[in-house]
Amino acid sequence: MPSAQAPRVRRSRAAAAPAALLACTLGLGACEYQYDDGFTPASSAPPTVTATDAALPQDPGRNRPVSGAELHRWLAEVLPETAGQVFQTRSGLLDAGETRHETTTQLPSGTYSLTLVCRSTRRVSFTVRDSESTLVDLSLRCGAPRVNVVQLAADTVLRLRVESRAPANYAYRVSRI
Template sequence: MPRQAAAAAAGAAVVLSIVLGVGAVLSGCEYVYDDGRGPLPSATAPPVTDAALPQDPRRDLPVSGPELDAWVQQVLPETEGQVFHTGYGLVVAGATRKESTGQLPSGTYSLTLACKSPGRVTFTIRDGEFALVDLSLRCGTSRVNVIHVSEDSVLSVEVAAQSAANFAYRVSRI
């Protein structure tokens, strides 16, 4: 019996080898039917784009007078907290404008920053020598920062831009 089992195992191995070999050879075969026609044209639809109105190129240009007041009302909407200081204006290209808030009692405040310019505007808010906020803001957006003043202080505000810009900021108690 052991001799028959060995012969059966050897036979099974040979059959398995042949099946695997034939399978490997046939796996590379593909049936191709040639009916004499050329390839079908591929339909290329034009890309779909959303309808967009062209933007006003003057949208990001600084304004003055009543237009500036209207812009400030838009970017610094009314807040529920007590407003301690609001500042806004125009900074000329390449210059830095410096302002200061009134006396702020110690506490936590919301500082909202906004600008209107084709470029970025840099805001630096300091409590003495310590910078509470130092950021370059992409115009067209508003930014709200939470700051904490540990003792009564007057904050200094520096606004700088590479191109003429409107700026606005508001300090309100949370």
């Protein structure tokens, strides 16, 4: 006696795909994500505007070199008065591709703060040496002062080399800590 078998139902893949798509669409339609997009109804108070967006572009003229009274204002801003003993403060203007060499007065042995700062659309390189070795060698991104602490074992004259590929203002201060 032959056994009775249930008829096999074959589904084609072409018919299953639209059904799966419909199930996903209906299932996702029930999901909802709420967020505050900053929109306030007209009946409420107007929103306050704050300039804290990090994506706001910087003023391109902010790093262009200056001269005259603007240079003095910039120096007062980036190298404010200090309570310590200042041995030397200098500043200047470099043309594109120019290298400037400067020396400090004789510094007695001790610990010093060497503050370097520049204003340019490109980096400015600073090299500071004593009679024996290089104490500071850096390519500084302009905009914020860089403070380096150096220890001098004996009375020394520091030699500074400043160079830039673009026009630049530079300044430095040597003060005792």
